[in-house]
Amino acid sequence: MQRLGKNVGSYLGETIDVHAVLRDIDTAAAFHGWTKEPFYDTGEFRLFGLHRTPDPTPQAPDAKVYVSAGIHGDEPAGPLAIRRLLEQNDWPANLELWLCPCMNPVGFQLNSRTNARGVDLNRGYLNPVAEEVLAHIAWLERQPPFDLCLMLHEDWESHGFYLYEQNPDGKPSFAEAMIEAVEKVCPIDRSELIDGRPAKGGILRPNIKPQDRPDWPEALYLISHKTRQSYTLEAPSDFPLPLRVNALVSAVNTALKRLPVR
Numbered sequence: 001m002q003r004l005g006k007n008v009g010s011y012l013g014e015t016i017d018v019h020a021v022l023r024d025i026d027t028a029a030a031f032h033g034w035t036k037e038p039f040y041d042t043g044e045f046r047l048f049g050l051h052r053t054p055d056p057t058p059q060a061p062d063a064k065v066y067v068s069a070g071i072h073g074d075e076p077a078g079p080l081a082i083r084r085l086l087e088q089n090d091w092p093a094n095l096e097l098w099l100c101p102c103m104n105p106v107g108f109q110l111n112s113r114t115n116a117r118g119v120d121l122n123r124g125y126l127n128p129v130a131e132e133v134l135a136h137i138a139w140l141e142r143q144p145p146f147d148l149c150l151m152l153h154e155d156w157e158s159h160g161f162y163l164y165e166q167n168p169d170g171k172p173s174f175a176e177a178m179i180e181a182v183e184k185v186c187p188i189d190r191s192e193l194i195d196g197r198p199a200k201g202g203i204l205r206p207n208i209k210p211q212d213r214p215d216w217p218e219a220l221y222l223i224s225h226k227t228r229q230s231y232t233l234e235a236p237s238d239f240p241l242p243l244r245v246n247a248l249v250s251a252v253n254t255a256l257k258r259l260p261v262r
């Protein structure tokens, strides 16, 4: 499959009606018994987290998992993947789950990576200033530690799907299984250098010391404070949108179905 060639200098593909997507997410979450906790009001939108306990409750979950999407407003596949996952409601019953479906709804109205003030929210998690990030961190601080964190993103320049792994304790990796599953529905970027970092078979395992980086993305906050294993999933946004949604959904389902790792 060839790239569409639409993205010249930025993402120029399909956009979404973010109000409609958030309404669908609300409807599916309420229907399937998720608890919704709003944590920030932009004026037009409310940022929120969703929470689901193991089924049947009460029982101790086998693993606690956090999934976030939509922090970059020019990456529509993430919120659409969350909507699909909520509507399919095929979550492993033994997991406790937290979702932040759309961290930058205003960005989607603008088809912009940043928020309305031009701030890349995903660079502000070390010394947070943006109100969205401050509210998100305050919400995260109220949640327990997570066994696994998944962040859904897109890359307008990439030749296929790829992912970043943060796994400082060398736990059994989900990376290869996710790539293998995604390969069935979406090309994989097998470049040896992606985003300026060495990559192998669509997997980046950068040796990042969080203290050396001033511009923390959400992933570095999470690996420093909330989890010991995380994946940033990057769908290739120069391919058709349905294919990118399939890629993210497939990766998430693959990781969740392999939990817990004893």
Ligand SMILES: [Zn+2]
Residues within 6 Å of the ligand: 072, 075, 153, 154
């Ligand atoms: Zn992104």
